[in-house]
Amino acid sequence: MSRRQRSNEVCADCSVPDPHWASINRGVLICDECCSVHRSLGRHLSQVRHLKHTPWPPTLLQMVQTLYNNGANSIWEHSLLDPSSIMSGKRKANPQDKVHPNKTDFIRAKYQMLAFVHRLPCRDDDSVTAKDLSKQLHSSVRTGNLETCLRLLSLGAQANFFNPEKGNTPLHVAAKAGQILQAELLAVYGADPGTPDSNGKTPIDYARQGGHIELADRLVEIQHELTDRLSFYLCGRKPDHKNGQHYIIPQIADSSLDVSELAKAAKKKLQSLSNHLFEELAMDVYDEVDRRETDAVWLATQNHSTLVTETTVVPFLPVNPEYSSTRNQGRQKLARFNAHEFATLVIDILSDAKRRQQGNSVSASKENVELILKSITSQHSNESQDNDQPDYDSVASDEDADLESVSSKANRKKSMDSDLSDGSITVQEFLDVKNALVASEAKIQQLMKVNNNLSDELRIMQKKASKLEKQNSVPDSDYDNAVSYSDLDDTGFVIIKSNIFT
Numbered sequence: 001m002s003r004r005q006r007s008n009e010v011c012a013d014c015s016v017p018d019p020h021w022a023s024i025n026r027g028v029l030i031c032d033e034c035c036s037v038h039r040s041l042g043r044h045l046s047q048v049r050h051l052k053h054t055p056w057p058p059t060l061l062q063m064v065q066t067l068y069n070n071g072a073n074s075i076w077e078h079s080l081l082d083p084s085s086i087m088s089g090k091r092k093a094n095p096q097d098k099v100h101p102n103k104t105d106f107i108r109a110k111y112q113m114l115a116f117v118h119r120l121p122c123r124d125d126d127s128v129t130a131k132d133l134s135k136q137l138h139s140s141v142r143t144g145n146l147e148t149c150l151r152l153l154s155l156g157a158q159a160n161f162f163n164p165e166k167g168n169t170p171l172h173v174a175a176k177a178g179q180i181l182q183a184e185l186l187a188v189y190g191a192d193p194g195t196p197d198s199n200g201k202t203p204i205d206y207a208r209q210g211g212h213i214e215l216a217d218r219l220v221e222i223q224h225e226l227t228d229r230l231s232f233y234l235c236g237r238k239p240d241h242k243n244g245q246h247y248i249i250p251q252i253a254d255s256s257l258d259v260s261e262l263a264k265a266a267k268k269k270l271q272s273l274s275n276h277l278f279e280e281l282a283m284d285v286y287d288e289v290d291r292r293e294t295d296a297v298w299l300a301t302q303n304h305s306t307l308v309t310e311t312t313v314v315p316f317l318p319v320n321p322e323y324s325s326t327r328n329q330g331r332q333k334l335a336r337f338n339a340h341e342f343a344t345l346v347i348d349i350l351s352d353a354k355r356r357q358q359g360n361s362v363s364a365s366k367e368n369v370e371l372i373l374k375s376i377t378s379q380h381s382n383e384s385q386d387n388d389q390p391d392y393d394s395v396a397s398d399e400d401a402d403l404e405s406v407s408s409k410a411n412r413k414k415s416m417d418s419d420l421s422d423g424s425i426t427v428q429e430f431l432d433v434k435n436a437l438v439a440s441e442a443k444i445q446q447l448m449k450v451n452n453n454l455s456d457e458l459r460i461m462q463k464k465a466s467k468l469e470k471q472n473s474v475p476d477s478d479y480d481n482a483v484s485y486s487d488l489d490d491t492g493f494v495i496i497k498s499n500i501f502t
């Protein structure tokens with residue numbers, strides 16, 4: 001992308017130039033302020049990524065850029081383009097608008113209520129409509145027209161729709177046709193690269209068969225997106241799928257001997273979850289990883305004055321109304337885990353995901369999720385919380401800080417002293433370095449800001465000094481002519497000095 005094109009880009013919501021963030025599922029680029037509102041809505045409404053400071057699979061970025069450049073934003077602002085809506089006073093946000101309430105209200109109306117999306121003329125039977133839309137999607141993904149597909153998805157077409165007549169899903173069609181950007185878009189909307197068609201073949205099979213190697217490799221990556229993201233969070237590396245490595249699980253040293261009873265119990269309960277509940281928990285942990293990583297990018301890219309405003313804080317996962325209140329509470333509790341506790345949970349989930357992939361799972365009851373979260377929290381509960389963490393009383397269950405014995409503290413220290421499978425650095429070291437890096441980047445931003453203020457002050461002082469010098473060099477007799485009060489900086493010091501002279 002050339003500089004010239006970039007400089008033409010504006011925030012899709014408020015038209016501020018040079019937006020730094022993207023909303024992947026909406027196919028738009030957005031500014032920092034609007035991004036803070038998107039984040040507060042939750043990933044079910046907007047999946048944000050920083051354009052420069054977040055790693056991107058190249059074709060995913062290409063998909064978003066293509067959608068944006070081809071006017072995907074008009075899907076979400078359809079009715080605003082109608083001249084009659086301008087007459088009625090409806091308008092999009094301006095760069096000068098305040099984040100609260102103007103930009104926030106507009107963004108909520110646009111993406112949460114879908115207030116400006118084109119409505120279909122007849123919606124007597126929603127299920128028939130959805131089926132028709134899904135069939136249209138099924139045939140549209142054959143072509144490179146991404147906006148049409150996003151439009152259909154925005155109207156309710158299902159990315160995983162199994163077409164009974166054709167015996168396959170839209171992703172099978174896109175894979176056969178080698179439409180890699182369509183595949184990216186479908187995957188963002190939940191299409192599964194491992195779904196078999198009526199012949200038992202997956203989209204990955206068809207991509208490989210058709211010689212679309214890049215697409216086939218990317219589909220394998222998409223299939224492992226969840227566990228890859230968790231591994232990357234823990235150790236900064238992803239498995240080498242091309243060479244048959246599908247999991248990286250940092251190992252905990254001496255796990256067989258030293259892990260506390262509580263941790264062992266937690267692990268057992270995790271293993272006894274039904275596949276469905278395990279997947280839910282893993283998805284929640286994935287969302288929390290995304291929240292923590294996006295927070296880190298946010299800290300590193302914002303200057304100090306933006307940081308302190310309340311509008312930028314996403315202290316825990318926003319509520320997803322499609323989930324039960326129990327699940328939403330569990331999701332919010334994840335924010336209370338400190339880095340060590342959270343790493344332990346992520347490692348356990350990775351290990352169990354691998355075990356389940358290999359096909360030996362037992363099912364059990366729902367309460368176990370709660371018990372697992374509790375056990376892990378109590379195992380590490382007197383790790384001191386970061387000072388800048390907000391108060392989580394609204395989601396707190398019980399305080400179990402007293403429960404931890406001296407011996408289990410020792411165990412924890414050992415259990416976190418873990419090795420990567422290749423034995424080079426420990427998870428602990430990695431997390432420590434990563435946290436330190438984020439903190440120092442934020443600090444540098446602050447120092448630069450302070451430095452700028454000091455330079456400004458210095459310039460003002462120098463200006464004053466040179467003015468005073470001039471005054472002093474003027475002969476006494478000429479003084480009244482040389483200095484007029486309106487020329488002086490409006491400070492007491494200068495005025496007093498002038499009075500002395502006159």
Ligand SMILES: [Zn+2]
Nearest residue numbers: 011014031034
């Ligand atoms: Zn904006």
